[in-house]
Amino acid sequence: MAIFLFPHNIPSGGAAGISVLLHHIAQVPYALTLWTLNAGMLVLAIKWLGTSSAFWTIYCVTVTSLTINFISPHLHHPVSTVFIDLIIGSILF
Template identity: 65%
Template sequence: MNVVRKGTILGIAASIQGLAMAIFLFPHFIPSGGAASVSVLLNYLLHVPFAITLWVLNASLLLAAVKWLGKENALWTMYCVTVTSFVVNFLNSHLIGTVSFIFVDLLIGSILFGIGIGILFRMGASSGGMDILALIISKLKGYTPGKTLFFINGSVLLLTGIVVDLKIILFALACQFIGTRILDIICQVEFKRSLNRLENQ
C-alpha cells in the first residue's frame, strides 16, 4: 500500500481512538485498556509514576513487536501511539468536563474506540500497550484479536478493580467488551472494494 495512504488511514483511526478516550472515557476516569490499568495498579501499590510504567511497558512491547510482527509494524505502531497521544493531549487541554451521562459516554466512547482500534488492527498496526500483545497472540495462535484483547485487558482490569476501585473497572470492562466486539466485526467483515484495494496495493 502507498505509504501516504496507509499513514492517512492509520492517522484517522488513531485520531478516532484518541477522541474516544479524551472526550468520552477519560473524563469519567474509565481506563481505556490494560496498560493504563497496570500503571494505576503499580502506582497504587508501589507509588511508581504513571509515565514510567507506561513508557517501560510500551517500550518492552514495541521490542516484542519488532521481533514477532516485524519492523514495519513496530514503526506504524509508534506512529499511531504518537497520533493518539497528541489527540488526547490536545483535546484534554481544550475540553472541560463530561459530554453526557456516564452510560451514554461509555457507549459512544466504546464504539468509537472499537472502530479506531479495529481499523488499526485491520491495517496491521496497533495503538501500543496490550494491543501489541493481542496482535502477536492473534497472529501466532489464530485467535480473533478482539477476544484476545478482551481477555488480556479484562484480566488486568479485574485485578486492578479488586485492588483499587471495582466500580470504575466495571465500566472499563464494559468498554472493553463493547470495543473489542466492534474490533472483531471490523477485522472480519468484508470492507468496500475501495478499502480492500488500498490494503492490497
C-alpha cells in the same frame, strides 16, 4: 478515549486503562503513560512484527498520544452523562 472515557475516569482495557488509573492516582498525564507503555511493548514485539510494521505502529501510537495530549486539557467537563459516555466509549474503543 479523551472525549468519552477519560473525563469520567472510566478505564478501558490495555495501556489506556492503565493510563486512566495512573492519572487518577498520581496525576500522570494520559499521553505520557500511553506512549511509554505502547512504545515499550512494541520494542519488545519488533522480533515478531518486523521493523517496518513496528515503525508504523509506533508512529500511530505517537499520533494517538499527541492527539490525546492536545485534546484532554480542553475537556474540563464531560461531553454528556456518565452512562451515555460509557456506551459511546465502549462502542468506539
